[in-house]
Amino acid sequence: MNNRILSLLETIRTSFWFIPALLVFSATLLASLVLSYDRYWQDYTPEFLQFIYHTSPESTRAILTTIASSMMTVTSIAFSITVVALSLASSQFGPRLIRNFMSDRGTQSVLGVFVAIFIYCLLVLQSTKSVEDLQFIPGMATYFAVLLAFVGVGVLIYFIHHVSYAIQADDVVDKVHCQLQKDIDRLFPNQTEWNKQSEPKALFMDNVNFSRAVKAGKDGYVQTVDFEKLVAIAKEHDIKINVLAKAGDAIVKSSTLLELSVETVKSLPDDAALRNCIMLGAKRTPLQDPEFAVRQLVEIAVRALSPGINDPYTAITCTDKLCAMLCDLSQRPFPPSLHTDDEGEIRVCTRSFEFSQIANASFNQIRQYGKDSIAVTIRLLESLILIAEHAANDNQKGFVQEQSDMIGQACEQSTFCKKDKADINYRLQQIREILDK
Structure with a gap:
């Protein structure tokens, strides 16, 4: 697919307007269909549903007005909650994580449902007439509006639960990791050729x-x-x-x-x-950049290690996710740097990504900001042990050796107690033994 189309699709995916616009269009279409039924096929309505037409235009307008005003109020509340969640995510996890919240299909759909129900009620409301002999009661359309109101209540309950769950650190880290794994699967497919x-x-x-x-x-x-x-x-x-x-x-x-x-x-x-x-x-995107989601996880970890937040467990979780990604990436072939035409002649030479480049982007800042945290340092070494066991070439082993050496140097210069230094040196020795095999 054309790269510009991919970029446009990525912009649409991370927008708050596309899904709501589709739902508003669907609500407009539904209102037209149901109103057409009320106008032309009302006489064919089954007897057990005839009660929906046994009402007055005034009561119909009152029902529709109540639902429409309620949906607009709920929409305002939902937007307010969303803005608060975005502000919290920006301050705690980093401004680049806002993109992940904006791409959340649940939030986009909830906002779209509320606006769509509001538009549906307005369209049905304007068709309700009671002028002298001209009277039209959209019974089926009103019945659908009541059903949509129940749907709106259910969506509101889901939205409150969804937002409460979405701003938890573990859930944020897991979603970023899932997106990172999707990017790795797309950019580094298992193509043996x-x-x-x-x-x-x-x-x-x-x-x-x-x-x-x-x-x-x-x-x-x-x-x-x-x-x-x-x-x-x-x-x-x-x-x-x-x-x-x-x-x-x-x-x-x-x-x-x-x-x-x-x-x-x-x-x-x-x-x-x-x-x-x-x-x-103006900004980096994940379309061809495997470091994009890596840097998001690193940013969460670095912020968690800041004195203002001081949450080493979130940093450890990010380290675990990055370790899992690197172990998987170590077994994948990287795209070639030489591209040929259909006759097999080399036409284009590119700068390709290397394992050590992505791995260093994953570990460097966490190692630097976590050098005073024994728990983070030990987890980094445990991750390096796993990566060393999966290492398939000298580039990958060189990354493990370089990172372990820098952690060892930092340990020698630190004020850790002897027992903590012994724990670190024990894991450094494990890494040396694995690399020497």
Whole structure:
């Protein structure tokens, strides 16, 4: 799928307007259908339902007005609760976690249901008439409005429970971890053919002279890179492209995005077309950036370790989730850095993510901010033991060795008591034994 469409879908997914808009449209359609039934098929209503028409227009309007005003009041309360939850999430877990709350389908649906019931009642209310001989009582539509009012009460109860549960630290961490695991499954699928690269990247770079640079037209973060489009452009103009930017990079105006090999080229691609293959935005997104959700978990852990919050258990939970992710990632093949056209010729070279890069982003700040917490330090070492047992190559083992060495140095300089230092050194020794196997 086109990267711009993916970016648009991501924006829609994290918005408060899309699902409510769909529900309002559905309420409008439902009101039209039920009112059409009341106008044209009222005589075919079964006898046991005829009682819904045995009322006056005044009582019908009173019922609809009561439901509509109640739904608008409840909508205001729901929006207020949502804003309070967002403020609490921003202060306790970090402002970047607001995106996760905004993408919550439960909250979006609740707000949409309340607004949709309100709109439905307004549409039915305006069709109720009692002017001299002209009288129309939308009995079936009013009956549906009463049923929707019961639905609204149930949704309100669900919403209060949902918000109370959603702002708990363990639930927030688990949701971020689930999103991180989905991103890992999408960005690092188990494709065995990725392990077979026809030509090493270093050899390819040595044999190709990239002599023309394409500069960025604006500042921003790299959100997506359209590799398929770049391969198509490279094949069309018979060139090779070296992509210097990858998802998550901060780009400044006039910095180099791409390099082209142009020695024997008859026609050059337009710079604007090449720039369009790399989408820049004001913020990072998880579309192609595996560190996005990692940094969210790290931010929760770092805030939990701050003196104002002092919640090491939340930091330990984040460490456990990151450890589980890294153990899974260690068994997955990484996307190739060389991309070929349909004839098998290498056209595009990219900067690919490495295990150590993602792993260091997961552990560095937690290690730095948690160096005075014995419980966090020990859990970091226990996580490194698990990662060492799953390590499949030197890059992964090097990460474990580097992190354990830094923890060991911090331990030597700390004022921990002998027993605590012994616990730490015991786990450091376990790591050495596993890496030496």
